Amino acid sequence: MSVNYEQILEALWETIYMTGAAFGFSLLIGFPLGILLVVTRKGHLLENEAVSKMLNIVINIFRSVPFIILMVAIIPLTRLIVGTSIGTAAAIVPLVFYAGPYIARLIENSLLEVDKGVIEAAQAMGASPMQIIFRFLIPEALSSLVLALTIAVVGLIGASAMAGAIGGGGLGDLAITYGYQRFDTLVMFITVAILVVLVQGVQSLGNVLSRTVRRS
């Protein structure tokens, strides 16, 4: 094998770091956007056609660009933010642009599942829009939100491996540099195995968490 275990461990850590950081930032952007997408809809709490249309267009644009292209396309922006376009930190920027709008959509979907009657009951008891969002919508959707975010994390793990293709580090980088370019099948096998275990773990954790928050 052309790599040692330390290199594998480091790559694993880089993947976790990239995914985690990208997830954090994406959530920061995607969560409020997801809520906005819902409440500005027609007939909803804060109906606003202009905001709703604009958000939808912007999010659709980002969602329609393949990640590998997005990564290359925003290199100048990445340089501006991180100072370089190569390395783990630099990979986080395109990941956030990829996952932020994705999470916004996922959150929109989950919140839309909440029974309209519950929102009506909230309005009838004199709740303000903020109270309705935080005391009714989010708690009622929490279980489904957790599952949705699990999907986002799994997606990010996959995308972060792709980020390795442009020297972002992590398991994807390892697999391409050693497994593919140097024909080391064992390295390829090990990195894929680790990714599979990682995704399984995240999904199981998400399932358990979703079940525990169903009732709060």
Added chain:
Amino acid sequence: MDKKKEGSFLSIISKSMRDTIDLIRSITAQGGSITMIQFEGVAKTYQSGKQEIHALNGIDLTVETGEIYGVIGFSGAGKSSLIRTVNLLERPSSGRVLIQGKDISTLSSKEIRTIRKDIGMIFQHFNLLNSKTVYHNVAMPLLLAKTPKADIEKQVKDLLDFVGLGDQAQKYPDQLSGGQKQRIGIARALATNPSVLLCDEATSALDPQTTKSILDLLRKINKEYNITILLITHEMGVIREICDKVAVLEAGKVIEQGSVFDIFSNPQQPTTKRFVRSVMNDELPESLLAQIQDAKSDNAIYRLQFTGNSVGKPFMSHVSRDFKVDLNVLFGNITELQGIPYGNLIVEFSGEPNEIKRALSSIRDSNIHIEEVNNYVS
């Protein structure tokens, strides 16, 4: 004073004058107590694509303080649209809704939230938070009002005891039956100590027995807390069970309204008659109908309606003694409406037409309502 200021000053004066007039009017209308809800020419038009749906077409209704007022109508009549204008879940397209003399359409959204705390609402599908315990569901309005925790605990406990769920506080809604869920809904609606309770088909998802127990609870709320209740339903049984007054809604219009007793004992409109017949069980049995149609034409069949003090008068023996007619009771029942006895008899009169005529007019004189059955049947 500059022009702009003057304008707004005048508009404030005229608005407050209008409010005062509304208030005085609503007080004088009902011997000193304030009218709770007043609909004035309320119309609602929905835009559905290019199509306009006229759900309400000029509703005028008055709900007095302390009443249980029922609005009945078939599906799509506009009942939900109507009740939802009271707490502005729907805004009227035109007309006004006054709550205790106050035109609510002129309120700011903050004022609307305040007035909504004085108007409880319960729903056909309960609309509870499934992620929260029974306790938390009932506590929610108090949490929103930032009530201190100790007070919340005490009030929720009292409310749950009142609705008979004292021992279910830590359960979740999906662990309870429909009737119990509606009790949570009722406790939640009462948490802010409202003056009005709106019930949107509150028993329509429940079986008859559970319906009765929920209606009993609503009556208790009305009596013990003097909470005015406006309810909408498509079931005439609900109206008969607890309402003082009723309005019949059809195609967005009130086609008939009055006290429950008057409407049940003397419905005018065909739709009202259908609703009344759906619960009064005063339809002639099929076999009897056939028999009547076969019978000799000189026998006259009449429906006699007794109300209040005319029930229990020994009119039959009087009539057969005073006139040369024979009476044959084909069908009869006595029920109670709002505590007043109400009876129905189908009687066959045989004898000389002239004698029958005299007998009928004597019966009329003793306050018994008479209708020829053949008309009724058709």
